[in-house]
Amino acid sequence: MTEAVAGHCLHLDPGTRENARRRLMSVRGHVEGILRMLDNESVYCVDVLKQIKAVDGALDKVGDLVLRSHLRDHVTTAHERGDTDEIVEELMEVLKYR
Amino acid sequence: MTEAVAGHCLHLDPGTRENARRRLMSVRGHVEGILRMLDNESVYCVDVLKQIKAVDGALDKVGDLVLRSHLRDHVTTAHERGDTDEIVEELMEVLKYR
Amino acid sequence: MTEAVAGHCLHLDPGTRENARRRLMSVRGHVEGILRMLDNESVYCVDVLKQIKAVDGALDKVGDLVLRSHLRDHVTTAHERGDTDEIVEELMEVLKYR
Amino acid sequence: MTEAVAGHCLHLDPGTRENARRRLMSVRGHVEGILRMLDNESVYCVDVLKQIKAVDGALDKVGDLVLRSHLRDHVTTAHERGDTDEIVEELMEVLKYR
Numbered sequence: 001m002t003e004a005v006a007g008h009c010l011h012l013d014p015g016t017r018e019n020a021r022r023r024l025m026s027v028r029g030h031v032e033g034i035l036r037m038l039d040n041e042s043v044y045c046v047d048v049l050k051q052i053k054a055v056d057g058a059l060d061k062v063g064d065l066v067l068r069s070h071l072r073d074h075v076t077t078a079h080e081r082g083d084t085d086e087i088v089e090e091l092m093e094v095l096k097y098r
Numbered sequence: 099m100t101e102a103v104a105g106h107c108l109h110l111d112p113g114t115r116e117n118a119r120r121r122l123m124s125v126r127g128h129v130e131g132i133l134r135m136l137d138n139e140s141v142y143c144v145d146v147l148k149q150i151k152a153v154d155g156a157l158d159k160v161g162d163l164v165l166r167s168h169l170r171d172h173v174t175t176a177h178e179r180g181d182t183d184e185i186v187e188e189l190m191e192v193l194k195y196r
Numbered sequence: 197m198t199e200a201v202a203g204h205c206l207h208l209d210p211g212t213r214e215n216a217r218r219r220l221m222s223v224r225g226h227v228e229g230i231l232r233m234l235d236n237e238s239v240y241c242v243d244v245l246k247q248i249k250a251v252d253g254a255l256d257k258v259g260d261l262v263l264r265s266h267l268r269d270h271v272t273t274a275h276e277r278g279d280t281d282e283i284v285e286e287l288m289e290v291l292k293y294r
Numbered sequence: 295m296t297e298a299v300a301g302h303c304l305h306l307d308p309g310t311r312e313n314a315r316r317r318l319m320s321v322r323g324h325v326e327g328i329l330r331m332l333d334n335e336s337v338y339c340v341d342v343l344k345q346i347k348a349v350d351g352a353l354d355k356v357g358d359l360v361l362r363s364h365l366r367d368h369v370t371t372a373h374e375r376g377d378t379d380e381i382v383e384e385l386m387e388v389l390k391y392r
Contacts, residue, residue: 012136012143020146021136024129031126038110038119045110045168048118049192052161056154063150068288070143071271076280078272088267092260094147095291166386169369174378176370186365190358193389208332208339216342217332224325227318234306234315241306241364244314245388248357252350259346266339290343 016069023062030055114167121160128153212265219258226251310363317356324349 012020034051037043070091078087110118132149135141168189176185208216230247233239266287274283306314328345331337364385372381 009140010142011140012146014139017136017139017141021133024133024136028126028129028133031122031129035119035122035126038115038122041112041115042107042109043115044108045164045172046188046192048110048164049161049168052157052164053192056157056161059150059154059157063147063154064288064292066143066146066150067291068284070147071284071287072280074143075267075271076274076283080276084268084272087272088264090144091267092264094144094151095263096260162386162390165389166382169382169385170378173365173369174372174381178374182366182370185370186362189365190362193361194358205336206338207336208342210335213332213335213337217329220325220329220332224322224329227322227325231315231318231322234311234318237308237311238303238305239311240304241360241368242384242388244306244360245357245364248353248360249388252353252357255346255350255353259343259350262339262342262346266343270339286340290340290347 010074012066013069013073016065020062020065023058023065027055027058027062030058108172110164111167111171114163118160118163121156121163125153125156125160128156206270208262209265209269212261216258216261219254219261223251223254223258226254304368306360307363307367310359314356314359317352317359321349321352321356324352 030051034048034055037048037051075087075091078084128149132146132153135146135149173185173189176182226247230244230251233244233247271283271287274280324345328342328349331342331345369381369385372378
């Protein structure tokens, strides 16, 4: 499905791509911070859970950025392009359990 | 609150700590994979969203591991230790919007 | 925002509306089942939690139906109608913490 | 599993039971409100999605009440009762995808 749609050259816009990249580098740093916490024998479970939750939140923000850009640039133009069904199905798939 | 409870020396058990560490290293690798995807000008939004969702799922698995260990080792013994209220409050806090 | 968009006469299609109605009647029945459980003094917490989770799942299914129909009928045609920004903002708002 | 645990007479405390009941009656009323919305041919999808999200939030609050009471009255005493494994497993089950 992605390929059919990609045939229309649907790309993530450069600004969002750069913003997502910066935020993901911070997510990676955060994950490395949790790895360091876990080197400590006396780490407390709930402190780890809080950090995991924070990373989850940061990842969701990246997802929101990309989703908003996808909606604006690709989903709202699907009918004109003629790929409504593919666009809707693949979007519903990634939104499941979100 | 964490400190009061930590006064009882509540630590993440070594097996879970090692398991969480291994899984988080894989999460970090996955995040680096998304960063590489984002270097590609023609990356498709939905492919990024799918990878973010996969990382989210992997992080949730780490959270489940740590949570299960916390429940077993620290929450089920709270009444005996006498810190029920603190243990319940801090757990409810991390479970919010989970 | 809703009003501006509603000016374009964006309605839920009749099939989805009927399907959502049927499912919501079943959700209501399920909620009434939990209310009856709660009349029982010896009800067990986890049995209530399981039922709440089941209702949550059923509600999410109704939401998915309506969302899919909204994407297909209104979001994919937004660029043609000229209300892309409003459509995207209000959708992002309902998808938050979904 | 529930039965083994229920053998220890683990009941939802009366105050929480009554609070949960009141909130669930309000949830039922809210669901009925959505059903009435759906009787309207010109209902707008996003208005339905917003109401479903509100009901979801209200249900989660009921779940939180019951969960907090379960943690306080039954989970924190599991080690003393000797049913730690059952209590932890059934709790992890209901917390999945919460």
